[in-house]
Amino acid sequence: xxxxxEPRKPDGQKPAALTIDGLSLEFPTYAxxxxxxxxxxxxxxxxxxxxLVGESGCGKSVxxxxxxxxxxxxxxxxxxxxxxxxxxxPFAMDETELQDVRGKLVSxxxxxxxxxxxxxxxxxxxxxxxxxxxxAVSREEAERTARGILRDMLIAEPERIMRAYPFELxxxxxxxxxxxxxxxxNPGLIIADEPTTALDVTVQAVILRLILDRAKRTGTSVVxxxxxxAVVSQLCDRLYVMYAGRIVEAGPTxxxxxxxxHPYTQALLRCLPERVEPKAELEAIPGTVPNLxxxxxxxxxxxxxxxxxxxxxxxxxxxAPAPDHLVACWRRETIQPSMISEAQQ
Amino acid sequence: xxxxxxxxxRLVMLFFVVFGVAxxxxxxxxxxPGDPARMIAGDxxxxxxxxxxxxxxxxxxxxxxxxxxxxxxxxxxxxxxSLRTRRSVAGDIATFLPATMELGAISLIxxxxxxxxxxxxxxxxxxxxxxxxxxxxxxxxxxxxxFWFALVLVLLFYAKLHIxxxxxxxxxxxxxxxxxxxxFLIDSLLEGRMDAFWSSVRHLILPSFVLAFANLGVIxxxxxxxxxxxxxxxxxxxxxxxxxxRRVIIFNHALRNALIPSxxxxxLALGDLLYGAVLTETxxxxxxxxxxxxxxxxxxxxxxxxxxxxxxxxxYVLINLVVDIAYMFADPQIxxxx
Amino acid sequence: MSVTSPLAQSVxxxxxxxxxxxxxxxxxxxxxxxxxxxxxxxxxxxMIVAAPxxxxxxxxxxxxxxxxxxxxAQHWFGTDEVGRDLFSRIIYGxxxxxxxxxxxxxISVGVGVAIGCLSGILGGRIxxxxxxxxxxxxxxxxxxxxxxxxxxxxxxxxxxxxxxxLVRIPAYVRxxxxxxxxxxxRVYVKAARTFGASPLYILRWHLLPNAMxxxxxxxxxxxxxxVLIAAALSFIGLGAQPPTSEWGALVxxxxxxxxxxxxxxxxxxxxxxxxxMGCNLLGDGIRDMLDPRLGGR
Numbered sequence: 001x002x003x004x005x006e007p008r009k010p011d012g013q014k015p016a017a018l019t020i021d022g023l024s025l026e027f028p029t030y031a032x033x034x035x036x037x038x039x040x041x042x043x044x045x046x047x048x049x050x051x052l053v054g055e056s057g058c059g060k061s062v063x064x065x066x067x068x069x070x071x072x073x074x075x076x077x078x079x080x081x082x083x084x085x086x087x088x089x090p091f092a093m094d095e096t097e098l099q100d101v102r103g104k105l106v107s108x109x110x111x112x113x114x115x116x117x118x119x120x121x122x123x124x125x126x127x128x129x130x131x132x133x134x135x136a137v138s139r140e141e142a143e144r145t146a147r148g149i150l151r152d153m154l155i156a157e158p159e160r161i162m163r164a165y166p167f168e169l170x171x172x173x174x175x176x177x178x179x180x181x182x183x184x185x186n187p188g189l190i191i192a193d194e195p196t197t198a199l200d201v202t203v204q205a206v207i208l209r210l211i212l213d214r215a216k217r218t219g220t221s222v223v224x225x226x227x228x229x230a231v232v233s234q235l236c237d238r239l240y241v242m243y244a245g246r247i248v249e250a251g252p253t254x255x256x257x258x259x260x261x262h263p264y265t266q267a268l269l270r271c272l273p274e275r276v277e278p279k280a281e282l283e284a285i286p287g288t289v290p291n292l293x294x295x296x297x298x299x300x301x302x303x304x305x306x307x308x309x310x311x312x313x314x315x316x317x318x319x320a321p322a323p324d325h326l327v328a329c330w331r332r333e334t335i336q337p338s339m340i341s342e343a344q345q
Numbered sequence: 346x347x348x349x350x351x352x353x354x355r356l357v358m359l360f361f362v363v364f365g366v367a368x369x370x371x372x373x374x375x376x377x378p379g380d381p382a383r384m385i386a387g388d389x390x391x392x393x394x395x396x397x398x399x400x401x402x403x404x405x406x407x408x409x410x411x412x413x414x415x416x417x418x419x420x421x422x423x424x425x426x427s428l429r430t431r432r433s434v435a436g437d438i439a440t441f442l443p444a445t446m447e448l449g450a451i452s453l454i455x456x457x458x459x460x461x462x463x464x465x466x467x468x469x470x471x472x473x474x475x476x477x478x479x480x481x482x483x484x485x486x487x488x489x490x491x492f493w494f495a496l497v498l499v500l501l502f503y504a505k506l507h508i509x510x511x512x513x514x515x516x517x518x519x520x521x522x523x524x525x526x527x528x529f530l531i532d533s534l535l536e537g538r539m540d541a542f543w544s545s546v547r548h549l550i551l552p553s554f555v556l557a558f559a560n561l562g563v564i565x566x567x568x569x570x571x572x573x574x575x576x577x578x579x580x581x582x583x584x585x586x587x588x589x590x591r592r593v594i595i596f597n598h599a600l601r602n603a604l605i606p607s608x609x610x611x612x613l614a615l616g617d618l619l620y621g622a623v624l625t626e627t628x629x630x631x632x633x634x635x636x637x638x639x640x641x642x643x644x645x646x647x648x649x650x651x652x653x654x655x656x657x658x659x660x661y662v663l664i665n666l667v668v669d670i671a672y673m674f675a676d677p678q679i680x681x682x683x
Numbered sequence: 684m685s686v687t688s689p690l691a692q693s694v695x696x697x698x699x700x701x702x703x704x705x706x707x708x709x710x711x712x713x714x715x716x717x718x719x720x721x722x723x724x725x726x727x728x729x730m731i732v733a734a735p736x737x738x739x740x741x742x743x744x745x746x747x748x749x750x751x752x753x754x755x756a757q758h759w760f761g762t763d764e765v766g767r768d769l770f771s772r773i774i775y776g777x778x779x780x781x782x783x784x785x786x787x788x789x790i791s792v793g794v795g796v797a798i799g800c801l802s803g804i805l806g807g808r809i810x811x812x813x814x815x816x817x818x819x820x821x822x823x824x825x826x827x828x829x830x831x832x833x834x835x836x837x838x839x840x841x842x843x844x845x846x847x848x849l850v851r852i853p854a855y856v857r858x859x860x861x862x863x864x865x866x867x868x869r870v871y872v873k874a875a876r877t878f879g880a881s882p883l884y885i886l887r888w889h890l891l892p893n894a895m896x897x898x899x900x901x902x903x904x905x906x907x908x909x910v911l912i913a914a915a916l917s918f919i920g921l922g923a924q925p926p927t928s929e930w931g932a933l934v935x936x937x938x939x940x941x942x943x944x945x946x947x948x949x950x951x952x953x954x955x956x957x958x959x960m961g962c963n964l965l966g967d968g969i970r971d972m973l974d975p976r977l978g979g980r
Contacts, residue, residue: 114579118601488959650830
């Protein structure tokens with residue numbers, strides 16, 4: 001078995017941060033059910049930085065929001081699979097238990113910071129509100145903690161920021177506040193859902209480094225969700241590639257990037273401007289993402305895949321071991337590992 | 346500094362409105378068929394009497410002069426003399442206003458105290474049983490003919506069940522509290538007269554409920570719509586993802602923001618109250634502005650009608666001004682930026 | 684947020700009448716109240732149009748032997764003080780009450796939209812002047828003005844109708860002007876490019892249809908309120924005069940007999956309530972249907 005693709009085994013009895021096993025999820029609408037996730041398996045160990053990559057609408061956010069049950073209740077249906085957050089089942093918890101878990105065990109950082117803070121409450125009060133929710137501390141202590149984290153986020157005048165209203169801050173600043181809020185109660189897992197996509201390029205690198213450094217220092221696991229495989233690869237130990245609600249490739253970052261096996265991953269990497277020779281044409285992947293109301297038979301990527309054959313039409317591929325990581329592709333299963341390492345020479 | 350930026354344009358607007366009202370009421374009062382002089386002097390007055398009355402009223406002057414007199418009177422607070430009571434209209438209005446204000450204040454409080462929680466519950470349990478009930482009450486409230494509702498309640502609670510009084514502000518046998526504010530509730534407490542206080546309370550129950558009912562509908566709807574909007578916002582998602590308790594999210598985060606657009610409602614509600622008061626007071630024989638206006642209309646007492654129109658219009662604009670200032674205090678963004 | 688994109692991308696655009704019907708069914712399942720509203724309006728329209736067919740008695744026929752009778756099998760809503768059947772009077776009264784309200788809305792929408800479009804197209808000083816005038820009118824409490832006008836012009840249904848219509852006009856002027864301003868840019872360019880098509884033609888076929896939808900919503904929502912205002916004015920004595928059996932007037936007369944003849948003022952008022960509810964429910968339904976959030980147009 002490809003042990004490199006499995007998360008670092010936890011020491012002692014501590015359960016993995018997040019285990020999603022064969023999760024299938026759909027959104028019923030009046031026109032039918034949208035199959036958002038199909039047999040998704042992800043595992044995040046303790047103190048691991050993992051990337052979840054894929055284009056918009058592929059289900060990356062749905063996956064993590066399902067884990068924290070932040071999807072709108074009653075509007076979705078889990079058709080199979082299970083989730084474990086630090087060994088606990090979020091679907092077995094009632095609202096009160098979930099409220100205890102969110103913010104304390106798992107925190108989420110969202111993509112759009114502009115409206116993510118309450119416009120009528122001062123920053124300090126919002127931070128303190130979260131801290132006092134999970135820790136039994138006095139207001140002064142909570143404020144001290146809040147100031148501390150803001151300083152960790154490289155905010156020069158935490159006191160001034162604490163007294164400010166959200167509309168007085170720039171997008172980058174607001175995101176730092178939100179990251180501070182996420183880290184404030186020392187969660188074991190942070191879900192960072194495209195935290196920098198809505199920000200200036202100049203600010204993006206800083207923000208990502210902030211999250212990474214803090215996580216490494218405190219031993220927090222992080223799931224980095226992004227559609228930008230280049231950005232994510234620099235930060236994460238392992239990668240999952242998603243397409244149309246399925247995991248198509250998974251493994252250590254270096255393995256996936258240096259020898260991508262799935263045609264989709266390969267196409268994604270070829271599209272990156274950084275990898276293209278000057279004056280050469282930029283590539284795009286032909287076709288469009290499948291309609292999840294009525295997905296194609298067999299492998300979802302088949303309509304756009306240059307290598308598709310009849311087997312790809314028959315049934316969806318499951319994750320099979322490639323030399324050092326996992327890939328879901330019929331075409332790869334027939335290739336011997338030795339042939340790959342020969343081709344790489 | 347920023348308050349002035351809001352007040353000054355509004356005051357300018359007020360000036361224009363008063364002027365506009367003056368023009369409009371002046372025009373209307375000259376549309377009136379019939380001869381005011383005859384109305385005052387009586388049908389059997391002689392020609393000389395009529396002429397002298399006309400001179401007194403200034404009716405023999407050209408229209409433009411009459412208008413100027415009218416406006417300058419207005420600016421001095423002189424709204425003319427009532428044809429019916431023979432007293433100054435301004436004085437009459439001052440006498441009857443507190444009764445309406447007391448009724449209006451209690452109704453508004455009732456409407457807010459019932460309407461806001463109902464709207465919040467309606468939004469949270471959207472499409473659930475509470476929501477259906479709230480929406481039905483809401484629609485009933487805005488569709489309800491106020492005068493009929495008043496009649497039905499009087500029929501039920503007074504005529505059939507005999508548990509509440511059907512008219513007036515206070516029981517017949519009880520002496521009126523000494524007039525300090527004109528608000529019976531306050532005046533009777535200030536005097537320490539509990540009998541007057543409780544009697545006033547009993548008499549306030551039905552009319553204030555009738556008045557409140559329509560506003561209840563509007564408030565519930567608005568709060569529901571605002572809450573539904575706010576609950577979709579990103580910061581609510583952040584609050585949920587941070588594990589904040591549901592009650593905290595709803596009241597400290599959501600409602601705070603949902604109330605802001607509802608402030609305009611306050612202005613509308615107060616405006617509606619005036620209208621509702623006119624209808625309700627006639628049914629309950631409540632000695633307030635409403636009864637005054639209706640009686641004036643029925644007796645064609647035009648100075649009184651015009652005087653009421655001017656006062657009501659000015660009051661309306663002032664209320665809107667207060668609403669704008671309230672907005673300023675509620676929304677920090679407006680406060681800081683101005 | 685990528686969570687909503689699978690939903691947004693996969694909902695098929697309404698194509699053809701079948702899917703529109705399906706959508707309508709889905710929508711009415713979610714809000715049965717709208718159906719109730721529609722049912723009420725249909726009932727009222729039938730009452731107005733087919734009054735002679737439905738009413739069991741002649742509403743003006745005096746039957747002095749049957750005065751002030753309680754509701755019974757012969758007189759479902761009882762009789763009034765001169766023996767007229769109340770049920771029939773209420774049915775015929777729908778004509779006075781509802782047609783009045785409808786006319787008011789028609790007048791205020793018609794005049795308001797005309798002035799608003801004109802103001803928007805002309806622009807400049809005329810536009811500003813008109814808007815200032817509308818601001819002044821809107822700043823006045825509508826009811827007070829309506830009452831003053833109706834009192835001045837003399838109490839009658841027509842006069843009170845005119846008064847109410849007058850005070851409702853500014854709201855539509857504003858709406859229409861706003862729509863005109865936002866559409867004017869596009870239409871103007873089209874008009875400049877279009878060879879031969881007069882601006883008037885474009886106004887009629889492009890501008891008006893697009894501008895009408897929020898106006899229609901507003902008008903339907905207003906209808907309920909105006910039914911109430913018309914009835915209220917009649918109640919005070921400013922509106923319909925006897926022997927017209929307008930609902931507000933009936934309640935007003937019924938008030939005199941309220942202690943012993945409860946039915947006299949109860950039923951006409953109920954008619955007002957139900958009609959206003961129907962209008963409001965319908966207006967709400969239309970507004971929800973046109974709400975972009977639900978995937979409507």
